Amino acid sequence: MLNIDNLHVRVAGREILKGLTLRVDAGEVHAIMGPNGAGKSTLGNVLAGREGYEVTHGGVAYNGRNLLDLEPEQRAAEGVFLAFQYPVEIPGVNNTYFLKAALNAQRKHRGEAELDSMQFLKLVREKLRVLHISDELLHRAVNAGFSGGEKKRNEIFQMALLEPRLAILDETDSGLDIDALKMVADGVNAMRDAQRAFVVITHYQRLLDYIVPDFVHVMVDGRIVESGDKSLALKLEEHGYAWIAERQVPHQSRAGAV
Amino acid sequence: MDAAALDELLGGTAQEREESWRYSRAALRALTQQAFVAADAAAPLPAALLERFEWPETRGRRLVFVNGALCTPRSDATQLAADFAHDATLNLPAGSTLHIVYVNVPGNEPARWQARCEIRVEAGTATIIEQHVGAPGADVFGALASQVRIGADADLLAVTIGDLPDSVSLLRRQQAVVQAGARYRTTHALGGGRLQRFDIGCELAAANARCEMRGVFALRARQHLDIALDVRHAARDSASDVLWRGVADQRARGILRGAITVAPGADGADAQLQTKNLLLSPHAEIDAQPVLEIYADEVKASHGATVGQLDERALFYLRSRGIDAAAARALLIAGFCREAFGGVTDERLRARLDAWLTACLPLAGDAT
Numbered sequence: 001m002l003n004i005d006n007l008h009v010r011v012a013g014r015e016i017l018k019g020l021t022l023r024v025d026a027g028e029v030h031a032i033m034g035p036n037g038a039g040k041s042t043l044g045n046v047l048a049g050r051e052g053y054e055v056t057h058g059g060v061a062y063n064g065r066n067l068l069d070l071e072p073e074q075r076a077a078e079g080v081f082l083a084f085q086y087p088v089e090i091p092g093v094n095n096t097y098f099l100k101a102a103l104n105a106q107r108k109h110r111g112e113a114e115l116d117s118m119q120f121l122k123l124v125r126e127k128l129r130v131l132h133i134s135d136e137l138l139h140r141a142v143n144a145g146f147s148g149g150e151k152k153r154n155e156i157f158q159m160a161l162l163e164p165r166l167a168i169l170d171e172t173d174s175g176l177d178i179d180a181l182k183m184v185a186d187g188v189n190a191m192r193d194a195q196r197a198f199v200v201i202t203h204y205q206r207l208l209d210y211i212v213p214d215f216v217h218v219m220v221d222g223r224i225v226e227s228g229d230k231s232l233a234l235k236l237e238e239h240g241y242a243w244i245a246e247r248q249v250p251h252q253s254r255a256g257a258v
Numbered sequence: 259m260d261a262a263a264l265d266e267l268l269g270g271t272a273q274e275r276e277e278s279w280r281y282s283r284a285a286l287r288a289l290t291q292q293a294f295v296a297a298d299a300a301a302p303l304p305a306a307l308l309e310r311f312e313w314p315e316t317r318g319r320r321l322v323f324v325n326g327a328l329c330t331p332r333s334d335a336t337q338l339a340a341d342f343a344h345d346a347t348l349n350l351p352a353g354s355t356l357h358i359v360y361v362n363v364p365g366n367e368p369a370r371w372q373a374r375c376e377i378r379v380e381a382g383t384a385t386i387i388e389q390h391v392g393a394p395g396a397d398v399f400g401a402l403a404s405q406v407r408i409g410a411d412a413d414l415l416a417v418t419i420g421d422l423p424d425s426v427s428l429l430r431r432q433q434a435v436v437q438a439g440a441r442y443r444t445t446h447a448l449g450g451g452r453l454q455r456f457d458i459g460c461e462l463a464a465a466n467a468r469c470e471m472r473g474v475f476a477l478r479a480r481q482h483l484d485i486a487l488d489v490r491h492a493a494r495d496s497a498s499d500v501l502w503r504g505v506a507d508q509r510a511r512g513i514l515r516g517a518i519t520v521a522p523g524a525d526g527a528d529a530q531l532q533t534k535n536l537l538l539s540p541h542a543e544i545d546a547q548p549v550l551e552i553y554a555d556e557v558k559a560s561h562g563a564t565v566g567q568l569d570e571r572a573l574f575y576l577r578s579r580g581i582d583a584a585a586a587r588a589l590l591i592a593g594f595c596r597e598a599f600g601g602v603t604d605e606r607l608r609a610r611l612d613a614w615l616t617a618c619l620p621l622a623g624d625a626t
Contacts, residue, residue, distance in 0.1 A: 092593030
């Protein structure tokens with residue numbers, strides 16, 4: 001599904017990703033861990049198509065297409081979703097209106113019929129029920145005045161509604177209490193299936209108690225330096241990142257090759 | 259147009275205009291180089307115009323002015339129409355709503371009109387919706403002077419919606435006097451026009467008088483709008499809370515000069531003025547200038563003015579959810595403006611304001 005090959009990315013003239021290689025297949029959950037400044041969020045932003053990220057080398061294939069050629073909205077319509085580390089507050093834009101516009105824009109792009117208000121609300125209610133979210137968030141402006149936890153819930157709710165093929169969660173667990181963390185995990189677990197893949201970027205092993213990954217990768221200084229199964233996360237928890245930082249960067253870290 | 263006619267229209271002399279018309283002098287000169295005839299008050303109204311103001315929710319409560327003159331056949335608030343015909347004064351009873359429409363209809367050559375009106379609310383809460391519309395064609399240049407008097411403990415909610423064609427110029431001078439414990443709540447939605455100039459004066463004349471003003475202007479093409487606010491705190495514990503949002507695209511020009519004065523003796527006054535503006539094109543211009551003058555003690559006052567561009571992070575957020583760049587911009591601009599509509603809780607009126615936004619919003623992202 002996703003094939004990142006020797007990706008080099010510069011941000012504001014500084015190289016952040018320095019040869020990142022990762023392969024994610026449908027049905028898989030990959031966790032990416034690593035210390036601050038390793039380039040984890042850069043990876044999420046590059047995949048979603050944020051401006052200001054200059055790819056100097058390497059490439060990203062998504063379902064056989066060059067992902068980097070697509071506009072952010074085309075990527076979304078093709079099934080790429082980024083749950084933001086810092087969801088943006090948009091005063092004056094109603095959350096429900098925004099979600100309906102987003103969903104219908106994606107459906108239109110895919111040649112599917114747009115949903116009318118009744119159909120949309122039915123879908124919204126269904127998703128709210130699964131996620132145990134109150135509909136109160138829907139009546140407010142997008143993320144405006146939301147607490148940190150509410151913003152993250154809103155990200156997961158958007159994910160549930162938009163049903164992406166590839167969801168990238170950028171530190172969605174940071175700043176969450178245990179209940180909110182479980183809600184995020186439930187949201188992901190409810191969507192896990194053979195057609196869908198997740199890339200979960202996180203600092204802490206804690207989230208991975210609830211979202212059990214198929215693969216864990218450790219990212220240091222713009223590269224993946226270690227890949228393994230879920231036990232790798234536990235090892236990191238125990239020893240910290242120091243031991244891994246000393247490791248030699250594998251010549252080819254083919255993700256998934258455990 | 260000769261100097262005397264212009265002074266009459268603008269209500270002052272060229273000398274008096276010198277400073278406050280600083281940003282609009284050239285636009286005024288260009289407009290008034292033409293010769294103007296008196297506008298035809300009996301001009302027939304095109305059906306397309308009627309549709310824009312004959313709202314079902316204000317049936318029976320409407321006054322229609324055509325090129326500044328009361329149009330009796332179209333005005334179905336019959337009692338108020340009779341009162342107005344008598345002395346140009348409208349006394350709004352408690353609980354009433356009035357929809358007052360100023361229609362600009364062009365003739366074969368540039369035409370001008372002028373009108374005046376006094377609005378009074380003595381008790382209770384009244385609502386007034388003031389609408390400015392026009393048909394495209396030859397230039398129409400209107401001048402409207404209004405007085406608003408809000409008696410002790412009364413409450414006036416005033417909503418102004420203006421969406422004018424690029425051939426209409428409008429000068430409005432409004433002076434409100436708010437008495438003890440009274441409230442004056444206004445929401446302005448201003449767009450279109452060739453040259454628009456609004457002098458909005460509000461005197462908080464007695465203790466605990468309050469003024470809450472919200473406004474949006476949305477300009478494109480070569481539209482030019484100049485707003486001069488003059489809020490005066492003349493008494494103790496009076497409060498003003500002013501918030502404007504401005505958007506300018508293409509080669510449009512918006513000016514907002516917000517003056518707040520707290521007079522000697524108006525202790526305990528609370529004066530807030532905030533204006534936020536969005537520039538959507540490198541050729542558009544917005545001048546925002548808050549002016550605060552305080553001569554009293556224990557006053558709470560703050561003001562702020564910003565002029566910026568669309569938030570790239572918000573734009574990316576919307577696009578990352580599948581909304582294309584043009585639609586995302588439109589959504590953000592509408593959201594930015596809509597924040598100033600929070601004071602209007604009536605759902606039908608909110609829908610009218612939303613429709614105004616859709617009609618007026620600059621097409622951001624247009625190659626300009």
